[in-house]
Amino acid sequence: MAEQQGAARGSDCVVLATVPDGPLRSEHFAMQTEDVPDPGPGEVLVRVQAITIGAGQRAGLQGSASYAGAPEAGVVMRGTGAGVVEASNAEGINVGDTVVGWTGWRRHAVMTGGDLRVSDGSLDPALHLGVLGTNGLTAYFGLLDVGRPQPGETVVVSAAAGSVGHIVGQIAKAKGATVVGVAGSDEKCALLTGEIGFDAAINRHSPEFRAEFRAATPDRINVYFDNTGGEILGSALFRMATFGRIVCCGAVSAYDTATPDPSPRGIPGLLVNNQVRMQGFIVFSYADRYDEARAEMRGWIDNGALTPRHVTYNGLDTAGGAFVDLLGGRTIGTTIVRLGD
Ligand SMILES: NC(=O)c1ccc[n+]([C@@H]2O[C@H](COP(=O)([O-])OP(=O)(O)OC[C@H]3O[C@@H](n4cnc5c(N)ncnc54)[C@H](OP(=O)(O)O)[C@@H]3O)[C@@H](O)[C@H]2O)c1
Incomplete structure (x- = not known):
């Protein structure tokens, strides 16, 4: 027309x-x-x-x-x-x-x-x-295609109350995982474990962050969905389970500065010892599967699994x-x- x-x-x-x-x-x-x-x-x-x-x-x-x-x-x-x-x-x-x-x-x-x-x-x-746009698709493909969580596994996500993060956590819950989020305030953590349904959440600004992170992951981490890089990635590297997967989605800790922190310690040694796969991805590579992902996520929204x-x-x-x-x-x-x- x-x-x-x-x-x-x-x-x-x-x-x-x-x-x-x-x-x-x-x-x-x-x-x-x-x-x-x-x-x-x-x-x-x-x-x-x-x-x-x-x-x-x-x-x-x-x-x-x-x-x-x-x-x-x-x-x-x-x-x-x-x-x-x-x-x-x-x-x-x-x-x-x-x-x-x-x-x-x-x-x-x-x-x-x-x-x-x-x-x-x-x-x-x-x-x-x-959720049906770039960030929702990023959560979907990054978690399911790169992270591949199995029922009963532990999934940790950083920037967990953010656009990608809160969707990652909910999809992981729908797939039967135990979900731990890392976010920047106690209010966000309460929201994650309350309305959003995560199993645990940790404030990245807590002075006891490392100890709280360890306590929240007693069975270690099978999938770490990394939105931030930096210190949270550094902590996750030391908590990965054997054959764990680190999904490198982004590095927001390094974006808003002219002097980003250097990469965390432990690469490649911790990856070798725990046989961990660390993989980056760009959502645009999945363009030919967007419709499939949108249809599945709309189904989850309709049945209440994803809010x-x-x-x-x-x-x-x-x-x-x-x-x-x-x-x-x-x-x-x-x-x-x-x-x-
Ligand atoms: N690979 C891909 O194809 C793809 C596509 C889209 C997005 N991404 C990535 O996905 C990630 C999330 O993007 P988004 O749009 O959903 O953003 P978002 O999570 O809605 O917002 C960013 C969050 O990062 C956290 N943050 C800020 N500075 C930080 C720091 N120094 N250390 C740790 N956390 C910090 C803040 O949350 P708290 O204060 O609560 O921690 C903030 O709310 C980004 O890394 C982005 O680049 C990747």
Whole structure:
């Protein structure tokens, strides 16, 4: 279906004002107005309703995410958004459809139809961007394909109250594992062991962290899902069971700084002695299985095995601050910025 807009118009966006060389601040971002062209052949005009922000985007600004390229000041922040089609020259995409794609932090996006996924418009965009989006898929494939937990095994996940982490823990529980989370506050730990259903949770800031970590893993760790690297990875390495698996998902402890800590001790010796497999992965490698994963996760949501959580910010101008909050451990679940009308 083809439908054209009128003349190009100005629309809000957020640019990276300066590339951070230390901890991220909201001043690193600036609101701007950009011209939105009419969609050309095969293109679609999307009114973005919500965007999501993930910790991995900080690695992108650091230049340490292989898939993101070098960060560049003055350009619109990259990122995933969900919205409604306002005009379409793309086969199979109609005005009014809900779509998800790499819109960037902007109110209107003109995109090639093939770069958009038509989604169920009856669902909250937060679900498309969270559990059914990149972070949910990351939890699913990282845990099930790389970690491969078995019933009765112990799974530990770091950044456990975060977007990826809280989904990892719930899937691991659904698979019959004992689940231990590491998070950054007592409140988050109480939420994890309460509403979210983990078996145990440890505050990474506790002065007794190492002892508490050991006490929470009496049978050692079969799968450690590592979102953080750093000290938590260092502790997990010493608690791995024979034939354990370490899923290297990300290293958020090294993102928001110009001087990341060196890697933990014990590699490769502890891996050799305990015959541990340590494997990194990038979710985009699983693109041909996304539909299968989304269908299974929707089933878990429907039967109550998986309760995704998100935190909402309102207004595109809150996106920079939301990103700073996420890195500072002040968010729970997936971070969503709703753009409003
Ligand atoms: N491999 C892939 O394909 C892929 C795809 C998507 C995401 N990822 C990775 O998944 C991980 C989680 O991303 P997310 O978007 O879900 O973020 P998130 O967990 O929602 O937010 C990041 C969390 O990291 C924790 N944190 C911050 N600084 C830390 C530090 N110095 N040491 C330990 N923990 C710290 C904070 O939680 P607490 O304060 O509660 O600990 C914060 O809430 C990231 O490493 C990201 O790069 C990987």
